[in-house]
Every structure is written in C-alpha cells, then in structure tokens.
Amino acid sequence: MYRRELLGPGSVDKISYTSSVMDDAEIFRYVIITLMVHVNELERVGVLRSDEAGRIRNALRDIWRGGYEPTRLTSYEDVHEYVEAELIRRLGSIGGWVGLGRSRNDHVATAIRLRLRDYLLDLVKTLIELRRTLLNKAIETADQLIIGSTHKQPAQVTTLGHYLLALDELTADFLSTLIHAYEVVDKSPLGTGPLAGVITPIDRVRETGELGFNGVVNNSIYATGSRYFALQTMSLVVSYLVEVGRFINNLEAWLMPQLNYVMADPSHLATSSIMPHKHNPATLEVFRARIGEAVGHLVAFYSIERPVEVGYQLDLQESTRHVWAIMRIAIEGLSILRDFIEGIRVNNDRVNEDISKYPITTAEYAEKVSISSHKPFRDVYNEVARSIRSGDIRSIMLSPLDVLSGKGNIGSPNPAQVRNEAMRRLSDVETISNWLLNNELKVKNVLRVLED
Incomplete structure (x- = not known):
C-alpha cells in the first residue's frame, strides 16, 4: 500500500x-x-x-x-x-x-514499549514468586548442612538456606535495577513522527496519559530511532540469567549420585532410553541451555544495533524479535526454577557422611586457635596444613553446627541469622508486590480502549 x-x-x-x-x-x-x-x-x-x-x-x-x-x-x-x-x-x-500526524516509526516504538512493559510486569511477578519461594525455603533449610565449594573443591560448611539467601540477594538486586529499567521503558514516543516531529497539533502529554505511560520521550530523534530502552532491559535480564545459571550448576552437582546432597521432585527429572537407572535433571539442563540462547539473542541485538546510525532503519525491526525471545526465556525458565526449589530436599545422611571425610572446618579452627592462643594466624594456618598433610584431621575438625552458630557477622550462615534475614526480606517483597499491583492496574485501564 x-x-x-x-x-x-x-x-x-x-x-x-x-x-x-x-x-x-x-x-x-x-x-x-x-x-x-x-x-x-x-x-x-x-x-x-x-x-x-x-x-x-x-x-x-x-x-x-x-x-x-x-x-x-x-x-x-x-x-x-x-x-x-x-x-x-x-x-x-x-x-x-x-x-x-504519525509515522510507523513512532507508532512501532510505542507498541514495542507497551509490549515490553507488559513483559516486564510478568517478569517482576515471576521474580516476586521466586523470591517468596527462596525465602520460605531458606527459613525451612536454615540449619540443613551443605558442603560449600570453591574451585569445585570442598571448602566450608554452610547450609542450603544460606545458599538460597545468596540467590535471593542476587534476585533482589536484579529486581531493583529492573524496576529502574521499567521507568525508562514507561515513556511514550507517540506523536514524534518519523524523525523530526509532525505539524499536526498533537498533545503528546495527553496521549501519554491515555496510554498509561509515566512520561514522554522528549526528543523526536531519540524517541523513534533509539532502542536503548530495550537494550538496557535485555542486558540486565541476560546478566541476571547468567548468574542464575551458575546456581543451576551447583544444584546439578549436588544432584549427582557421587554427592547426592539434595533430592529433587521427580517431575523435574528424566531418565535414559537405555539406562534405566538414570535420574537426569532435565528441566535444569534445558533452562541452562536457554540461558545460553539468551546470551546469543543479546549478542545478536548488540550486533544489529552497533552499525546503525541514529534514526530509524529496518535493522531495528530485525532486533525486536530477540527482545521477545529473551523475555520468554526468562519468565518460563525462572518459573521452572521456582518450582524446582520449592520441591528440593537435603539428603542429610550423605552430607554428614562427607563432612566426616573432609576437613572443611579448618579455616574456623585456625581462626579460633589464633584468637584463643594469641598466635599469628599464618603460624596456626601452617600448623593446620602440616596436620592435614600428615593425615591427622580428626584433631582439627570442629562440630559444623557449632561453627555456624558461632558466626555472628552479617551475612554468615548462622541459622538464626539466616531465618531472621529471610523474614526481613519477605516484608521487602511485599513492598515490591504493591508496586506491581499499581502498575498492573494502569495497564488494565489502557486495555479498556479495546472495549465498546
């Protein structure tokens, strides 16, 4: 036409x-x-x-x-x-x-922002549900021991609740930046035309209010030719997913029969077509793979945007599908992860068996001796290392629960502290939930224009 x-x-x-x-x-x-x-x-x-x-x-x-x-x-x-x-x-x-009084350029930029705004609200809702699950599970498992690792080696004793609080803190940080990204998305470019505005006396502020946006994208060139609002959002989402993928790696390792520290709901597992003993963590593997896809979509978005001048070109059209793909990957995968965490259980017998094998309280032992005997820490460290080298680990092993209970610093795996922190954060989640409800109401009001 x-x-x-x-x-x-x-x-x-x-x-x-x-x-x-x-x-x-x-x-x-x-x-x-x-x-x-x-x-x-x-x-x-x-x-x-x-x-x-x-x-x-x-x-x-x-x-x-x-x-x-x-x-x-x-x-x-x-x-x-x-x-x-x-x-x-x-x-x-x-x-x-x-x-x-309009161009496809300002029109599509408006429609993309409206759709992305909906996706963001769906993602915030998913993250709120994830946080509630993480925090309630952290309270439940605050004293259920896990052998924490660094360099894929047994490192220190901690708890599943402590690990879950780590994932929750990551999620809380992501939520705060995502809400800021929402504010950038929540602006109207409508009425700016193809590049340099239109003669028709459009009241852009009035249109902004009718679309439920919180503000106006002021400059007409920036309004139609920029996709920073999407690029910022996608970068944040993918950065978070990459960090979540690292936590998935821990879960998968704990599920290995060689460790068997945790047990999952069977609905998340698959088996082999030829080896009937297999318990494959299917949902975790697929989510982790799709996180890799999300990284690819982000790189594609960057690659498409990079050579384009300021102003609309069809390259921008080609970048949009990557936005929707990333948002779908995030919302679907995080919903799966939330359900997985809800059903996870610690295999206490296996954890305790390995606690008796590995000298994972040596750092705390060295700290205690250094303080109680007023010896320089490095001297005590060397003594402990020699004991381990000689095979004498019994004398330097402490009770894991005593170790955890003796830690009073902020952020430690002390079970009482984990529970108190989880309770405090649950109240923070309710504040974000109220923010979500208010913005969902605004969106619903906009959708009423489709009704007679």
Whole structure:
C-alpha cells in the first residue's frame, strides 16, 4: 500500500523477505491500542469529525476481534500497513486518516514499549514468586548442612538456606535495577513522527496519559530511532540469567549420585532410553541451555544495533524479535526454577557422611586457635596444613553446627541469622508486590480502549 504510487507494487518474494508481519504478532494488540489513542487525539484537536473517529474506532475493534494470522499477511510490509489497509478496505478513504500526524516509526516504538512493559510486569511477578519461594525455603533449610565449594573443591560448611539467601540477594538486586529499567521503558514516543516531529497539533502529554505511560520521550530523534530502552532491559535480564545459571550448576552437582546432597521432585527429572537407572535433571539442563540462547539473542541485538546510525532503519525491526525471545526465556525458565526449589530436599545422611571425610572446618579452627592462643594466624594456618598433610584431621575438625552458630557477622550462615534475614526480606517483597499491583492496574485501564 505504501510503495504503490512511488515504486510500483513490488514483488511478493522481496516484500515477504523484508516483512515483519510474523514478528509483529507480539505487538498486534498494542498497534491497535496506539491507533485508537491516535484517533482519539485527532478527534480532540478537530482534525477528525466525531462520526469519522467513531467509525474508525469501531473498525479497529473489529480488526482486533478478528485476530491476527501473520501467515496470510506476508504480502504486507508489517502490521501497520496491514491494519491501515484493512481500515481503508472496510471504511473507504476515511480509513486513511490514521496516517496523519504519525509515522510507523513512532507508532512501532510505542507498541514495542507497551509490549515490553507488559513483559516486564510478568517478569517482576515471576521474580516476586521466586523470591517468596527462596525465602520460605531458606527459613525451612536454615540449619540443613551443605558442603560449600570453591574451585569445585570442598571448602566450608554452610547450609542450603544460606545458599538460597545468596540467590535471593542476587534476585533482589536484579529486581531493583529492573524496576529502574521499567521507568525508562514507561515513556511514550507517540506523536514524534518519523524523525523530526509532525505539524499536526498533537498533545503528546495527553496521549501519554491515555496510554498509561509515566512520561514522554522528549526528543523526536531519540524517541523513534533509539532502542536503548530495550537494550538496557535485555542486558540486565541476560546478566541476571547468567548468574542464575551458575546456581543451576551447583544444584546439578549436588544432584549427582557421587554427592547426592539434595533430592529433587521427580517431575523435574528424566531418565535414559537405555539406562534405566538414570535420574537426569532435565528441566535444569534445558533452562541452562536457554540461558545460553539468551546470551546469543543479546549478542545478536548488540550486533544489529552497533552499525546503525541514529534514526530509524529496518535493522531495528530485525532486533525486536530477540527482545521477545529473551523475555520468554526468562519468565518460563525462572518459573521452572521456582518450582524446582520449592520441591528440593537435603539428603542429610550423605552430607554428614562427607563432612566426616573432609576437613572443611579448618579455616574456623585456625581462626579460633589464633584468637584463643594469641598466635599469628599464618603460624596456626601452617600448623593446620602440616596436620592435614600428615593425615591427622580428626584433631582439627570442629562440630559444623557449632561453627555456624558461632558466626555472628552479617551475612554468615548462622541459622538464626539466616531465618531472621529471610523474614526481613519477605516484608521487602511485599513492598515490591504493591508496586506491581499499581502498575498492573494502569495497564488494565489502557486495555479498556479495546472495549465498546
């Protein structure tokens, strides 16, 4: 439709190659909503008569109700062309009014922000549920021993609750940065046109309020040509997932029969087609693999963005699918991980068996002797090392629970401290939950424009 008068009809194969209609399924609803708000504004500023605006709004609602079947639309450049062409087909030339005072550039930037905003709220909800599970499980397992490792070697005794608090603190840090990223996303570029604005007297602040955005992207070049809001969000999400993947590595190691420190709900396990004894941690492995995919999607996003000048080019269209892929990987995988953690149990007998084998309280023993005998720590350290070398480890081993209970510093695995910290953090989670509810309400109000 757009190219016909200047360039001719074009060839279907080339239009199909450059078309984004398949990827645009993610933003179809938000394209309709953005057009509805734009039509409302054209009516308010007196460009459209009320009857014309009403007919366009009703047709847009009908298009929305009819659904979106991208496999049938590959002759269109994108969802924007399809919707406008459908309006003209249904209403005649009146449908062409929607092209006034807007460009696909500001329109798609608005729709992407609206869709990403929804994804972010879904991710925040998933993270809140994950944190509640982590913290309640930390309280439950605050005194259930685990042999912590560094360099894949037995290092110090700690507890599963202490490990879970580590993952929760990571998640809390991520949530705080994600909420800041949400504030960057939650701004409207609508009304900025293709690059340098439009003549139509659009009230961008009024449109912003109707779309439920918290602010306006001010500069028209930045509004349409930048994808920093998505790039920032994706970088944060992938960084968090990479850290989560490291925790998955611990879980998988603890599940190995050679260690057998923890047991998982069988629903998360698979077996071999030929070795009937196998208990493979299937869900963890798939999530870890998809974290690798998320890294790839982020690198692709960076690679696409890097050579593009400031201003819209179709390269930006190609980057958007990576945003949706990363968000889906995060939300689905973290939901699986939450369920896995909820069902995890410590195999206390196996942990205690290995505690009796490895001198994992030597650091604390050396500390105690150094303080009680007023010997320089390195001297005591060397004495302990010689005892280990000679095979005499019994005399330098301490009771693990006594070791943990004797640690009073902030962040230690002291079971009482772990439980108190977990309880404190649960109240913090409720504050974030209230933030989520308020923003979900704003989004629901925006979706009402699709209703009669």
